[in-house]
Amino acid sequence: MNILEIEKKWQNYWDEHHTFEVKNNDSKPPFYVLVEFPYPSGSGLHVGHVRSYTAQDAIARMKRLQGYNVLYPMGWDAFGAPAETYAIKNHIHPKQAVKENIKTFKGQMKNLGFSFDWTREFSTTDPEYYKWTQWQFLQFYKHNMAYKATVPVNWCPNCKTVLSNEDAAGGVCERCGTTVVQKEKSQWMLKMASYAEDLLKGLDDTNFAKKVKLGQINWIGKSVGVEVDIDIVGGGKFSIFTTCIETIYGITFFVIAPDGKLIQELMPRVENKEEVLNYIEETKKKSNMDRTELNKGKTGCEIKGIKAIHPITKEEVPIFLGDFVLGEYGTGAVMAVPSHDQRDFEYAVAHNLKMKQVIDGKDTTNEAYEKQDYLGIGAKLINSAEFTGLTVEEAKKQITEKLVNEGIARVVNNYKMRDWIFSRQRFWGEPIPMIYCEDCGWVPMDEKDLPLLLPDVAEYEPTDDGESPLAKITDWVNTTCPKCGKPAKRETDTMPNWAGSSWYFLRFMDAHNPNEFASMDSMKYWNRVDWYNGGMEHTARHLLYARFWVQFLYNIGLVPHKEMIWTRVSHGMVLGSNNEKMSKSKGNVINPDDIISEYGADTLRVYEVFMGDYQADVPWSTESLKGCKRFIDKVIRLKDKVVDKEGYTKSLEPLIHKSIKKVTNDTLNLSYNTAISTLMILANTYQDEKEITKEDYHLLLTLLNPYAPHITEELNEQIGYSPICESTWPTYDEEKTIDNEVTIGVQINGKLRGEVKINTDEKEDSVKQKVINIENIQKYLDGKEIVKFIYIPNKIVNIIIK
């Protein structure tokens, strides 16, 4: 039999014996291994997918042999723009394109022998699945967590379409290069910002890698500061937010956001209305351009006719408009302290404004601003009335206290994280199950009418005005109000791609439940995702959305834990052999199918985890792949050395036990590459033996099985053992991992001068005798005095001489 026949044989065996299908409520302890389900693109499985699926497959296979009930599921995240674009071009329904792509992906995965439980497969585009995505949206709505708001979107006037931020990178349309403008649209929003603190705290209940946690923390972007009320001369007031309240005596002006509500409120009293309105218009055009270019200058204008009153000194202070202040963040207004803030400084220079220094140290008022570390030891306040002389830390506290006591300030937290814009003007997404009635307003669909299916048409084009293509399909849009029964219209926006992937891991626990998205019992059995692997690019947003979604479900009593993912790890990319990202245009794409047919799936699997640090990007090398093929061939040839004897070969025992220990640990520590090298060492050692026992060989095959499952099963069968997938993982004896003899280095004054072979339990005196009798060592000791003899048992000897 050739390699490909062997691989087919065992893939069929696993299918026929339902080897990887798991039941809920099994008596074995549960273990849930999850890889991010892919978007089934037209180009098929990428070798990068193979890397992470293999690594997680190895964990799943090993855990199974260790007696766990392992859930390792696979599905499809199939809504999204590429399928839609492809479908429009070819005049077919996107679900057709998706169906074909899934078939390709699944076939490729089967050929690689991944131990997925295919009985739990689903696609986010299945009505049986998105029914529950829609149902969950209704829960958000019913718990007052979803609302409509008018927000600006990226709009290409040429293509007449709404663009995502990614498609509008650099302020121009990705397709036609036209400058993108902002357009106001009414969109569904989820109140994610209100979960900021919970999402921060929840990280303590996870085992995410430090890097992943930091990503989450940065994205949430918490800052603690003070909100201060500022009175306006002649009545009225506004609030500012600051994290540096200690610099309050340094205020020389205020700046408010051109895109905020405040300027609209003040407008009637503005004297230079024309100038102000012009600036607001300009900002609208600019706000979507590449921000880095805007960084070059601080634009804005004074708001004439309105002056603010300094909250402490009661001096009159001018107010300016400036687009470096964001309407959506904080209060949309800031106090400007040009002596101690870079942006305020730049603005003051650009508009020729006064500066006042209130912290001692480098005076920046008369020269170019330089970053100053005034929080360093000794930084004291100056020019700050009774607070002069205090340290920054003391002043922060005391000034806050004073203002809070006066009732004009509050300590508040601010977060960069905003509410989640949940509408997309696209066809190929989950329809949002809301109906607009002239009389009743927005009315949620009745839950029993779900799923709200996408219309079954293959001909649809984007509309001219940026509405979803669904808007033109009037049969679908027109309906009746669930509340009053009058004619009404459906929401035509669909959900973002992130929706379906925010809860799919829950569905895998109870994949085909027709009555619930997943039963509480099944979720309680699986408990949570034990091990979640994905790309670095998803560790910020996808993970945050998923955690938000789960926390919401928890708060309304639908899932058992507030955090349903325990460990999150991320893998590096597989690059082309030229060290660049694989892409058709660069001609450096490797197709896994070609590799499988030439070298076999086992070789590809072993190579992908052996190629380097799992968490780092690694370039592809077909030469190195051949090395892994040689290793597999060597394992096959070792069968000729097998003799019919019981137990391990005595002399091999220490290495065998060490290997079991290392492969077991490395497989759970993301060190797949060293697990493979351990197995290579074991195979090389076997090769140097005249003969090995069946048990020796079976052990090697078992340890290699998670990585190369086909050939190891075949060889194992040939020596008369029952299938590895139905047996148990070997255990090691710690005592037997220790060698009787070790060779250690001998240093003189810290320089290596020789080595010595000693017994593991040898006494220091005996080691010393051996060492000073070594010829090359004696040479150095001759005529010198030994000041110190350092012996670290079984590690090293260092002799200090004078």
Add this chain to the structure above:
RNA sequence: GCUCGUAUGGCGAAAUUGGUAGACGCGAUAGACUCAAAAUCUAUUUUUCUUGCGAAAGUCUCGGUUCAAGUCCGAGUACGAGCACCA
């Protein structure tokens, strides 16, 4: 600009708590087998000096702690990733 990460042979990379730097693999060189090739096997492969024994230097740079530093501490450089006017 901010945050995080990385830096070790010709190449991909190893090196639990500081303890023989370069495991394992690729590539390369020489040899065995062969009519020949492939495959396989054996030896060498950080650099420099030496016929050899051996010696000197060596983990981005500079400095420090230590009997001992790739690993710990301080300062810096380069590259990569993410965020980017967040008050």
